[in-house]
Amino acid sequence: MSTPSAVPLLTEWERFCAEHPQGDLREFAIWLLTHLDPLRASPPPPAEAEAQLQAGQRVLEAYTLDDDFLAWFFAGRLTRYVRFYTKPIMAEHGFAGPDEFLFLALIGEMDRPTKKEVCAANVTDLTTGMDILRRLQRRGLIQETPDERDARAKRLSLTEQGAQVVRQVYEQLEQMPQVVLADLDAPDRQHLLRTLRYLNNYHFQFYRP
Known part of the structure; x- marks a missing residue:
């Protein structure tokens, strides 16, 4: 059984370093998941899936510098999908x-x-x-x-x-035909769940019922 080559990984590391000179290994891992994510190759969503703003912009484009708002926006929509x-x-x-x-x-x-x-x-x-x-x-x-x-x-x-x-x-x-995690594969599901768990644990320390 042949050993997989590390060359493709090193190539991506060099590409990452060129784009993000101050990036570390953890940021590289996130960048790698994002750039190799099979969902990036899927067809674009219908226009109705995202709110249309001024000059034809979508929410992700209009709030590209406001990660907190985008997280709030999409998390809220996901909750409403589940309710539906x-x-x-x-x-x-x-x-x-x-x-x-x-x-x-x-x-x-x-x-x-x-x-x-x-x-x-x-x-x-x-x-x-x-x-x-x-x-x-x-x-x-x-x-x-x-x-x-x-x-x-x-x-x-x-x-x-x-x-x-x-x-x-x-x-x-x-038995529902729709599931919350859609068609994400196992690694993507685990990555998302770890992130959600981290956010839950972070915010719970400030929560006062």
Whole structure:
């Protein structure tokens, strides 16, 4: 079995250094992923996919120097796409939206959390979170039990009905023709998930429910 040649990698490194004299290895890795990304070879998206601004510019062109705004813009659109895809499933099971299902699913995975812990895990303010929990409890999907160490605290868990609903929704989500990560291949998926996890952990330290 022949050993792969390192020449193509060195060629790209020289090209990167010529374009970015102060760049380091980490920046080179990101640059390499971007330039070798198979999505770059895909046909351009339809014009309606991005807002048309003055002089025919698209958002990415108009805000090319404002990465924070672009991240906010595209992350917000991705969230709305997810809501659009999952709306029929959520409605079928009586959920007002994905947030209610996320609360239910996380309660099933957490170790008998308190209401405050569930709200923090979903990055939801206490007022909104408590409303969601009350709706789930009224529907018989979650139940409260006293905390053995603190009589003032209540612990949450799924009822049998709640666990059944979670299983049904998971099965339907797996059968959706559209998926959040689209047709990204495995390396791209892992790279995106690592980035999203980093951003989540970074921002959570400043979050106050």
